[in-house]
Amino acid sequence: MQRNLDRLSNWTKFRPSLCQGCGAGCCRLPVEANASDLLRLGLISPDELGNGLKKAARRLMTAGVVRQYRATSGIFTLAQRPDGDCIYLGARDRLCSVYEQRPSVCRQFPSIGPRPGFCPASRTAAP
Secondary structure, eight states: OOOOTTOGGGOEEOOGGGGTTOOOGGGGSOOEEOHHHHHHTTSSOHHHHHTOSHHHHHHHHHTTSEEEEETTTTEEEEOBOTTSOBTTBOTTTOOBTTGGGOOHHHHHTTTSSSSTTEEOOOTTSOO
């Protein structure tokens, strides 16, 4: 089910049971990652980390892994598939293929995000 992620007023107060059967709505949000996240994901090397990130950012954008890099903040935005899903979300099983290495923002959701403490899960998800 497609939901309008931009309508934060429709988000539900988070409780762990919402994750069961939700379809990974949070994995349709843009994912911001820092250099440490990219290193953990194996997308950049320690050498690239120490030598400036602009060249690595260009390489990752060309490879279709990163959509944007903001040099002033050092924040990368990961690419999304045309349907809006994170590139690391399994299309069939709706599971994160890099769960153990996932970016910090994913690890901390829903404590941080567009509406802290809330998630885009359907109100009809498991109680």
